[in-house]
Amino acid sequence: MCYDHSSITALELRRCLEDHDDIKEESLFADDFRMSPFHILFSTVEPRGDMLEVLLKKFPYHVLGWKDADGKLAMDYLVSNWTYQNKILLQMALQSWIFGRLERWCDQSWRTTMIPLVNALLAEGHYRKLLHKSEEYSVPCDLLHHDKSMKIWRPRQSWKWPCGKGK
Numbered sequence: 392m393c394y395d396h397s398s399i400t401a402l403e404l405r406r407c408l409e410d411h412d413d414i415k416e417e418s419l420f421a422d423d424f425r426m427s428p429f430h431i432l433f434s435t436v437e438p439r440g441d442m443l444e445v446l447l448k449k450f451p452y453h454v455l456g457w458k459d460a461d462g463k464l465a466m467d468y469l470v471s472n473w474t475y476q477n478k479i480l481l482q483m484a485l486q487s488w489i490f491g492r493l494e495r496w497c498d499q500s501w502r503t504t505m506i507p508l509v510n511a512l513l514a515e516g517h518y519r520k521l522l523h524k525s526e527e528y529s530v531p532c533d534l535l536h537h538d539k540s541m542k543i544w545r546p547r548q549s550w551k552w553p554c555g556k557g558k
Contacts, residue, residue: 401441408449420454427454429465429484433477438469443480452491455484482513 414420421427428446432438458464466484469477489509 397437401439401445404442405445405449408445417451417454420450421457421459424460425457426459427457427465429455430457430459430463430468433465433468433480433484436472438477438480440476440480440483443483447483447487452487455488485513486510 422431426434428450429443432442432446455465466481466488469481469484486509490506
């Protein structure tokens with residue numbers, strides 16, 4: 392259904408996924424090219440937010456971090472086909488991916504600090520940075536460090552800002 396989502400509704404997708412709810416083996420979440428449902432949705436010409444919401448509710452956040460046979464994350468497809476709508480979808484996906492990791496690895500006080508900072512980076516347009524740099528850290532809590540002199544949290548110095556603001 393995801394391969395051609397132009398003719399189905401989010402409700403139909405949700406029902407289809409519910410019909411196959413017995414599939415628990417994560418290796419079955421990807422096709423022969425190691426493309427997850429997120430890869431497939433994001434590689435279409437006009438991916439839809441309502442479909443993404445259904446997928447985000449169904450699949451664990453870490454599926455967003457899987458690479459396909461070409462070594463691409465699902466979110467790379469959104470960046471390579473940059474539109475305003477894809478920007479919104481990328482924000483949704485990154486929030487799920489990063490915040491899902493925060494929920495698992497960081498304590499509540501750290502999440503309270505990190506979530507607004509990640510949202511600020513997203514608002515500033517640092518999508519590629521968040522997308523690829525967060526892969527390098529096993530725990531997203533490592534993405535920022537506390538600058539005691541300024542009493543703020545900031546990105547680690549090892550981060551480069553190659554794309555600047557924008558994409």
